[in-house]
Amino acid sequence: MDIREITVADEDAGPYGITTGPDGALWLTLVHAGRIARLSTTGELRTYDLGAPACRPSLITAGPDGALWFTRTQDDRIGRITTDGELSEFALPAPGCGPYGITAGPDGALWFTEMNADRIGRLTPAGDLREFTLPVSQAFVSTITTGPDGALWFTLNQANAVGRITTDGTVTVHGLPTPAAAPVGITAGSDALWCVEIGAGQVARITTDGSVSEFALPDRACRPHAIVAGDDGCWLTEWGANRVAHLSADGTVTEHELPSPKSEPHGLTIGPDGDLWVALEIGKVAVLTSAAAAR
Template sequence: MGSVSVILKITTAGMFTDYPIPNQYPSVAGLTLGADGNLWFLESQGGAPVTTGARDVNQSIVAEVSPSGRFSEYPLATSFMTPSAMTTGPDCNLWIADVGTNDVVRISNGTANRYQIPTPNSDPTAIVSGADGNLWLAESDAGRIARVTTSGNITEFPTPDGSEPWGIASGPDGNLWVSASQRMLPGGPGEVFKMTTSGAFTSYPIPSAKRLASQELLRDPRPGMITPGPDGNLWFIALNNLDRITTSGVITQFLIPPLANDTGSSLGSIVSGPADSMSYIGESTSSAREQPMVGSLT
C-alpha cells in the first residue's frame, strides 16, 4: 500500500488531528508560514502523481492549509521543473528555489518572475528571508550561500572548505544559520554554520545522531532543514532527530518517534508552528507533524 500525504496537527496536550491533502502527490516539501497565517507547501510529482485526475503529470502545486485544516491548491506553470523550497519574502511574496531550472522565482499576484543563479547546477535546496531585508539561498552542489535582493540581484558566498549547505534560517540574533555536510567527510554527522550578512562563518559540529532500533546500522546523514523556534533557538532535522542549537552554538538532540506503521523515515522540512510547536515533514511518509516545544521532547 502506498503512502498517503496528510497534515497532522498536534495540540500541546498531545491530541492529533489528521488533514489528508486533497490531491496526492508523492513529493511534499517547502513548508513555510505565510503572511496570511496559513502554512504553505509544495507538491510535485517526483515522476508522476499518486492520483492524476485531469492534471498534467508534470505539474507542480503550491498549496496552503489554514489552522482549521482547509486546503487550497494553485497549479504552477509547467516551466517549473523541480521546485525544492519556498519561503515568504520580506516583500510578502512567495519565493521558490527551482532545482531543475537553477532559478530563484518570485510569485507576485500569480505571476512568476525568474532570476538565474550565477553558478550553474547549484542545486538550491533552501531559501529564507534574512533580517537584512534580502532572501538567502543554500546552494548544495555549489557549496555556496547566495544573497538575493527583492529585485533579483544575486551575490554568492563560498562555504568554508566547500561544505554542502542543505538548510538555511534567519536566527533571532540577526545572523543566518546553515545546516551543512562536510564535503571531505561523506556520511559524517555534518555541521551548523552561523553566517553574518557580510559573509563571515562560524562552524559548530553536529554530534552523532540518536537512532531508532531500525536505524542502528545507518550512517549519520547530512542534516536537513533548519528553522528558528519560538524559544529563541534554532531547530533542525538529522535522521529521526529534532535537534536544537542555541545562538551560542550548544546543540541538544531529541529522538522523534515514528508514525504508526513507519520504521522511522528521515524527516525533512521544518517550520515553527502555532502554540509554541515545531511542524515538520517526513520525507518518506510525506506527512507533516507538529511537535510541542515543552513536555514531549525528552
C-alpha cells in the same frame, strides 16, 4: 524528555514539509501521496487530495494572504490552499525546473527555488511570476528564507555555497569554508542566517555581510537536513541518525533520539503552542513539549 508521536498517514505517504498556519494548526506535505494535511495541536487531522498523486508536494509556508503555499516538485507547480481547504495551483513555464524551497518574502510575494534550473522564482498571490537566473550551474538550489536584512537567502547544495537575492533581483554568492559541505536547510535568526551542512555534519552561521562560522555536530555522519530558529539558537533534524538536535547560541549541542526507529525526520517548525513539531516520513509527526523545546 517528553516526545510523543502522532500518526497522520500510512508509512508510505510522508509527511515531508511542515509549517505553522495562520489558523493555529500544523500544515504538512504528504510528499508520496499528493496530499496536504492539516493537524490541530489537539490531534484533529484533515487531508486534502491535490488530484495528482505523483506531484510530490515538498515544502510549505504560510503566505502573506492568509493561505498556505507549497511547492510541487515533480509537476513543476506552486500550490495554494486556504485554511478551509480550497486549492489552486500555478504552473511554472519550464518543464523539469523542480520547485522545492518556498518562503514568504518581505515584499508580499512568495519566493521559491528551482532546483534543476539554477533559478529563484517570485510569485505574487495574484499570480504574477518573475524568475531570476543564478550565476552558478548545476548548483541544486535548495531551501530559501527571508533574512534579517530584508533579502532572501538560499542554499546552493552542489555549489557548496549560500546565496542572497534582493527583492529587485541582485544576487550574491558566499562560499562555505568546508569542501563538500552540501548545505540544505536554512533559517533566519535575529541577526544572522543558519544553515545545515548535510555532507559535513555541521551547522553554519552566516552574517548578513557574508562572514561564515561553522559548528561541528557530535556525530559528523548524522546528515542534518532541516533547521528552524528558536528563542535560544536553532533546532535541526538529523536525518541520518534518527534524532533532533538543538544548537544554542553559544554552540552547545543537545541531541534527542526519536522514539520510532528509522523515522526519517525532515521538516520541523515551532508550533503555536511553543512545542517543536517534526515531520517523520514514516507517516508520523513527533512533538517535543515546550519544556523540552526550551533546552
